[in-house]
Amino acid sequence: MSRFWSRVVRDLTPYVPGEQPKLANLIKLNTNENPYPPSPKVLAAIQAELGDDAARLRLYPDPNADLLKNAVAKAHGVTPPQVFVGNGSDEVLAHVFMALLKHDAPILFPDITYSFYPVYCGLYRVDYRSVPLTDDFSIDPADYCGRPNGGIIFPNPNAPTGRLLALDAIEKILQANPDSVAVVDEAYVDFGGATAIPLIARYDNLLVIHTLSKSRSLAGLRVGFAIGHPALIEALERVKNSFNSYPLDRLAIVGAAAAMEDEVHFRQCCQAVIATRDALTAELQTLGFDVLPSAANFIFARHPQHDAAQLALALREQSIIVRHFKLPRIEQFLRITVGSEAECKALTDALRGITA
Ligand SMILES: *Cc1c(COP(=O)(O)O)cnc(C)c1O
Numbered sequence: 117m118s119r120f121w122s123r124v125v126r127d128l129t130p131y132v133p134g135e136q137p138k139l140a141n142l143i144k145l146n147t148n149e150n151p152y153p154p155s156p157k158v159l160a161a162i163q164a165e166l167g168d169d170a171a172r173l174r175l176y177p178d179p180n181a182d183l184l185k186n187a188v189a190k191a192h193g194v195t196p197p198q199v200f201v202g203n204g205s206d207e208v209l210a211h212v213f214m215a216l217l218k219h220d221a222p223i224l225f226p227d228i229t230y231s232f233y234p235v236y237c238g239l240y241r242v243d244y245r246s247v248p249l250t251d252d253f254s255i256d257p258a259d260y261c262g263r264p265n266g267g268i269i270f271p272n273p274n275a276p277t278g279r280l281l282a283l284d285a286i287e288k289i290l291q292a293n294p295d296s297v298a299v300v301d302e303a304y305v306d307f308g309g310a311t312a313i314p315l316i317a318r319y320d321n322l323l324v325i326h327t328l329s330k331s332r333s334l335a336g337l338r339v340g341f342a343i344g345h346p347a348l349i350e351a352l353e354r355v356k357n358s359f360n361s362y363p364l365d366r367l368a369i370v371g372a373a374a375a376m377e378d379e380v381h382f383r384q385c386c387q388a389v390i391a392t393r394d395a396l397t398a399e400l401q402t403l404g405f406d407v408l409p410s411a412a413n414f415i416f417a418r419h420p421q422h423d424a425a426q427l428a429l430a431l432r433e434q435s436i437i438v439r440h441f442k443l444p445r446i447e448q449f450l451r452i453t454v455g456s457e458a459e460c461k462a463l464t465d466a467l468r469g470i471t472a
Pocket residue numbers: 148203204205206207230271275301303326327328329335338339340
């Protein structure tokens with residue numbers, strides 16, 4: 117605290133990301149990164165952009181990132197004016213709160229969800245109501261219908277539960293809220309969910325957010341995007357162009373475009389993660405864990421006889437880190453990223469010893 121801080125800064129409660137420890141030989145299952153490398157075409161595109169002397173880095177990148185917008189539009193069967201790109205989907209989400217969710221009525225999101233949403237509400241002074249998940253930790257679309265609001269946002273699959281909401285339930289929410297924007301954050305949809313992107317043709321109040329951090333193995337490149345009606349995209353462009361003309365650098369633009377074009381590599385990595393997730397779920401169940409059904413690249417699980425915080429600590433002593441949220445309703449759960457087969461085996465071996 118300092119007298120130089122603005123009132124806004126004094127009142128902020130910043131988001132705390134999962135730690136990125138600088139230790140070697142760590143099994144890192146805490147921030148939902150992909151265990152597989154990105155498409156080799158990403159590296160080739162970045163190397164080509166650098167050339168032999170990296171002289172191009174002298175020049176600003178394309179402020180509109182058209183190469184990337186075209187690649188995203190092509191991959192998802194939409195047009196470039198329906199695409200917004202940003203420096204990670206967190207930046208896209210920040211602009212969404214400012215551009216489309218800040219109205220007089222409070223916005224709605226689940227009580228258990230991505231914990232960055234209330235942080236953006238604090239930053240942009242957006243009023244919100246949290247809507248409790250049902251007892252089995254699912255979203256009930258009825259809770260989002262017939263309730264005046266300034267907008268709706270939730271991840272699908274939800275984070276950190278991993279539970280998927282069916283498209284017909286999303287459609288109910290869209291139909292019941294024609295005067296507010298419903299934002300579906302599909303950070304994990306490629307691991308077993310159906311994307312809501314096809315609904316965009318019929319609903320001008322739907323915005324879908326994707327990231328290249330998880331299913332495209334590019335958390336380090338910082339690229340995310342939104343797809344929606346051109347009027348929603350224009351709102352995001354207005355905020356972006358009032359904030360930073362060049363949120364995506366030259367390497368991110370070409371690397372992300374190459375990733376969007378490599379459908380084969382993408383499918384293979386997602387399939388491998390899904391297979392490992394399903395095997396890990398079964399293995400944890402044999403160790404006595406309750407595991408929520410996951411459509412994501414992580415598992416949300418609790419053990420009826422073992423305290424989650426203590427389990428996380430015991431794993432850490434064996435150099436395995438998972439995420440534990442000290443929050444109401446979920447403090448007995450661990451969120452475990454689906455790593456490589458070897459990492460998941462090390463995890464279940466350690467848990468077998470700890471829970472024995
Ligand atoms: C990981 C994640 C994001 C952020 O992804 P970045 O593109 O890396 O900023 C957004 N929403 C949810 C629900 C996530 O889990």
